[in-house]
Amino acid sequence: MTLIPIQQHIADIKKALETSGRAVVQAPPGAGKTTHVPLALLDEPWLKNKKILLLEPRRLAARSCAAYMADRLHEKVGQTIGYQIRLDRKIGPDTRIEVVTEGVFTRQIQADPSLEEVGLVIFDEFHERNIHSDLGLALCLESVEALRDDLRILVMSATMDVAAVSTIMDAAPVIVSQGKSFPVKTTYLPPLNKQNRTVPIETTCALAIGRAMSKNSGDILVFLPGVGEIKRVASLLEDTLDSGTHVFPLYGNLSQEEQAMVFWPLTSGKRKIVLATSIAETSITIEGICIVIDSGLMRVQRFSPQTGMSRLVTIPVSKSSADQRRGRAGRTAPGKCYRLWSEHDHQLLKSFIKPEILSVDLTGFALELAAWGVSEPGQLKWLDQPEKASFDQAKNLLKILGAIDEKGQITPHGKKIVAAGLHPRLAHMIIKADEKGQGLLACRIAAFLNERDFIRFDQNAVDPDIRLRLELIEAIINKQKILQQGIKTNKRIIHRIIKSEKNTAKKLGIKLKKTDPEMAGRLLAHAYPDRIAQKRNNRDNTFLTASGKGTFFTQTNTVSINEYIVALHLDGNPRNAKIFLAAPYSKKELELDFSKDFKTGQIIKWNKKTGMIQATKDTFFGALLIGQQAISDIDHEKACDILIREIKKTGLALLPWTKRLISLKQRGIFLKHTGRFADLPDMSDTALEKQMETWLKPFLTGIFSLKQLEKIDLESAFLSRLTWKQQQAIEKNAPTHITVPSGSKKPLTYCRENGFLNATILDAPILEVRLQEMFGLTETPKIAGHAIPVALHLLSPAGRPVQITTDLKSFWKNTYKDVKKDLMGRYPKHFWPEDPLCAMPTNRVKPKTRV
């Protein structure tokens, strides 16, 4: 028998556990730690014949390593060695080593925090940093501190920051072991640039595969981020490969049969290319791989506390993942690894993967802590503290579900939820559904949502309706043949769902057996109240969720035709999320189950279309407007405020200005502008708008529409800002008209664009008058207390402009002679005296016939 690397460290591990009670073992894959360490420790005196718990991250691993250990003892599983995973338990009265998945361990320690029958807990593959192992270790450490000082803890992992683990375990001794593997030569092949653009990863990958094939022999494993990339690379290869090479896709959503094809040995002389996701990094081992090609990318779930939803993102792998991938080429012989990034970029990679505790939905995690009696994670020891925003979001959801109270303490309902061993949303749904006699359907829906979708559609036949899935499950239960065009089903997943549904129903004591798929939406609304969504006005296939987010279907379908839906799987786009799975819902169902959460408020607002103030009593469920009732008795004060807001928005022109009032306003502004009448109030539009509350508001009482606005007494409102004296001052110093020598009254223009509210006020008002009407007047007429001469626009008999002046005296004296000469030529029959100051002014348009 070959030497197992971990065996030379067993003595150190025993000693560390005996004296410190805690230890950390770092050993690469292939060191044999998972199966050798637990068996080697079984007879240690400090164990006092108590059990060893071995925690595994995957069900498959738990089952197979229990089988391996039992085999080494020449026993069957269930004797000394047993295991317990979800839906499967093989543990007998003599079992000393229990191999359990991490989730099972959480249930065990919650049920019995002191773990009475256990002497040692081993965390295997701790470097994966699943949220369950982080939680398990934290609870275990507290149990040791408070209840069980003789309980021992061993953490085993591949490469990770073992020093940090040792620290939170009170400086536990660290034991490092070598692995057993063959050297792998690494080549960096970064994507090329073409026309300043990086060549897509699929093309780069296909090129690298061609190069690897020509330079080496043996089978190839290619790591890609997802199904899309796998399919695209496969189609690129189709064109270039000969018949001696076979391409196999490998990803989680393939059926077991399709996955098994990867392992079939090929006839001699043929080569295998496996295009895989990160599933081949740890979960699945393929023999005979000599070459690894690594795209350097992976797809992971990111939870967003803002939206409360998770979405998939494609990110660069960590150095530890890249090394793990490379190691796949050196399992049986020396190998080669091509990395599709540069050596420089390699330095920029993160050392380790981001632990789940920092990136996933924490709802279940927060409820486990509440069940443990902890409302803030800071009360326990963590390698990485969960982020506050995510944890708060989780607590908020738990409050909505009624699982914790305002203080963050678990409620009786929360205790039922945590015992169900499901996501809190789903457990809550089942409990609520059972009250309606639909517990079994809820168990089925929960089981379905826990699995991946078992339907694969042909081309564009996508259907996001959950009822279709429920009917297919029902058909399988009733042993009916599935005859649906355009879809393929994965029966293995359906059978797992049925098994899981039965298990949950049994665990929660659900008796009633009837199921009605039409109830799906009503049940799911309890699980996802924040994703109840309402169709948006005039926009096909778009919906608004109760949490105020936009969502849409890519095409019309049996769910999208409803006014209300429950959107289940969304792509996580925070602005406008694509819906992959949904259930129909209705206003009636919403009213039946959520009326206690409805909020009502009186809304008074301006209706642009009707030009009226409109008062309604609005009923909301979150962001959704459920009902609206008109109110006839509108609050006057609020109506005034809305009118004022509307006038400020649209402008003062909304008010019924008269010519007289506009003139008064302009003359007021003119006078104030001269600086000689400082006590006058500011009558500009800006000032009037700013002070509307004081001068206009009292006159708006009882006004509710634009039409009514036309009837208000604007003059009184405007004059209320002026004293009697000020009004008189304006009339006297900025008159509307001036009487000229001919005796006619001529208007003064104070503004450039007369008649408009926003007109520009002139420095001097304009007086337009025929030149002949001014005969005999020496001085320019003056206003504003004889301080400002008007701007005289002197006109010909026909009213054409002849001259502009503010100095009439100088005009008569200097310019008149030339003007007269010109005018006499054009209007020979008119009177053009030599001395205009002694002549009689005239306002006659037509000349006298007699000379």
Next chain:
DNA sequence: CTCTCCCT
């Protein structure tokens, strides 16, 4: 072309 992996 709708989506990585895993678990109570």
